[in-house]
Amino acid sequence: FGDFSHAESTYDSDALFRPVVDPSGIARNELGKVKDVDWFQESSSAGSTAAWQTFYPAVPSAPADPDLPWSSQDATWFDSSVDKYDRFGRAEAPTELSPRYYVDWEERQVNATLACDEPGCAANASLQVVDVATEQHRRCGLSVSVHATDFDDVLHEFVEFEVNGALLGRRCSPMASGCKLVDASQMQPCVKNFGIDHFLTTDGRLALTGRLSPRVDECPFEGKLLSAVVSVRCYVRKRIQANSPPAPPWPRWAPTHPSRWVGNATLGCSEP
Secondary structure, eight states: OOOOOTTSTTOOGGGTTSOOOOHHHHHHHHTTOOOOGGGGOOOOOOTTSOOOOOSSSOOSOOSSOTTSOOOOOOHHHHOGGGGGBOTTOOBOOOOTTSGGGGTTSEEEEEEEEEEEOSTTOEEEEEEEOOOTTTEEEEEEEEEEEEEOSEEOOTTTOOEEEEETTEEOSSOBOOOEETTTOSOTTOEEEEEEEEEOGGGOOTTSEEEEEEEEOTTOOSOOBTTBSEEEEEEEEEEEEEOOOTTOOOOOOOOOOOOSSOOOOOOOOOOOOSOO
16 A cells, blocks of 8 residues: 555656555445455456456446356556546646656766775766756766675675765675676676765766775776776756847748739819
8 A cells, every 4th residue: 555666567756756545444444344255256367468357346237248247347447547648648747756757858878987906995986967057957866886896795895985075875785796706797786876966066067986895805807896887867958048139030021022002083172
């Protein structure tokens, strides 16, 4: 009740902060009601492949055979997203949490590497994410992956990351050793899409630091005990300048050829 996992087929970021269902209300509504055996029947199903007709609730008649106890369900019973379209087939307007909101924005990704070769060492990198003077940005997310070197002791072997001098809230210990992996080039995720809009400086830059614990001292990847790839992804568009010159006025229409007017009238007066 109220849980909304990324793994669900109907997951939508627009619904993250919608009101949740109170299971106690459902329980109160069902008190005193007795269900027959068909209500508890678990009919056969094609799982995620197809939706089949079920036994409950029964429908008095069916188009194909009125004697069959099939039931019909509204489309929203199978997929709630159906209810998000109006009679013109238009989807519900997305919120700023949804990627669909940024249909006219550019999705930009910039990358950097963090690498050092001594136990307890630190590596630094700087990323120019956006040009704040000319661009707007939204939903910037930071992701970091590392090569497994000596990260098989979660308490003592880890790497920490700083963003513009602020320490991210968790240590990363992938619990993997480069000496034991069949493919040492495989990256291990440490940070995934961490929101950093408020971390960007006034010039749109991002300073990153990766720091190893002193216990990380063996199984280097290509000679590096810390070997990490950093990526930042943002929605970006050109900033609308408030002092932009006004658009030139539309030219007034004028005939391309002179017009010829023909008419008759009588002129008269009664005084000399």
